[in-house]
Amino acid sequence: MAKTITVLSLLAAALGSFYSVDAAAAALVDSATKINFDDKLGDLSLFGVGVRKKGPIKVYSVGMYSGEDAKESIASTPKSDALSTLSKSITASNETSFVLKMNFKVGAEKMAAAIAESVNPRASNKAQVETLKKLILDGVAAKGAATPGTTLQFDCSDEGVKVSVDGNEIGVAPGLKEAFCEVYLDDKCVSPALRNSCVENCCN
Template identity: 75%
Template sequence: MALDTMTSSRRTAAIVALATATALFGGAAAAMVDPATKINFDDRLGNLKLFGVGVRKKGPIKVYSVGMYSDAEAKAVVSSVSKSNRADALSALRDAVKSTTQTSFVLKMNFKVGAEKMAAAIAESVDPRSSNKAAVGKLKQLILNGVASKGAATPGTVLRFDCSEEGVKVSVDGSEIGTAPGLQQAFCDVFLDNECVSPAFQNNCVENICA
């Protein structure tokens, strides 16, 4: 048993090392363009790698495109799962990005949305996925504060949500607004659970990352 465990541990370490070396020295995925909006996403966000992109639609309106970034270890885990079984692939994707140090979602606006409406829409998506109503209220206020400073979330506006153990850190157009605690799992689920707001995003991640 000890030998089996050691072998497994070494194999895992080798996979992680290979993924990390690839991220640092080459082989990075090319930047992606959301086919629905033609909005471009860089292949990296600091040390995080782009997993996939997709459009968030409200009826016929293409509201924004979203890109998700996570680390090389999470990518190595998900890349070993076959895309032929979508349920298993999505489960592996959820588990990997929710258990890593940081997963970030970048939302790039394609349609003008008022500050209050934008903040409410995101908060309303997080709310049923969390029991921490105070934190959801804070998240809504942070988004409102960041977007209200420019009047509305106009096309080209970039909202970034960094999900980590600290919670969800909100940034608007590169300016950090603040952090809502304890919502990282719920925020990830907005885009990754079975009732996600962008099926196109989920499909793109599976196609792009899984084997």
């Protein structure tokens, strides 16, 4: 009996180790900051991760999550066309989320202004951009500043861009779905590393 229990224990340990490795392999780590991102955000899958730099400063790491349909459309695309397909698929997706994990301390006003300044030239409705800016400001100011470890989440859907800080929902800025996605996906994106990571991870 003791021998049987030992064998079963070893088998259970081996299986546990297997699944742990498998789960770890599905997550991604930003090589620039060593910040980790889970493979799932609710029903959404992680497409890629990258760093947002300001000069030599690694301000934050960002992970992009979206639906499996978008991932499948990119997977069947040659790498030469992947960036174009990525942008179109994400824009057409029902929901895409960008998770920003801070690596460097940034004040609330500066953080809100920086993101709003990136969205502004890509948006036609400037009032919506001001709403987004205020939501970010309110969310970050509540904790004083965006310190290392702070998480900002932007859920982009047809409803608009929902802003959350450290898991606390702040509000929704109407519209801006396409404009916000373009901040990270167009040719002048703020994190080329994120785009490259998405292509590497999603293309066969």
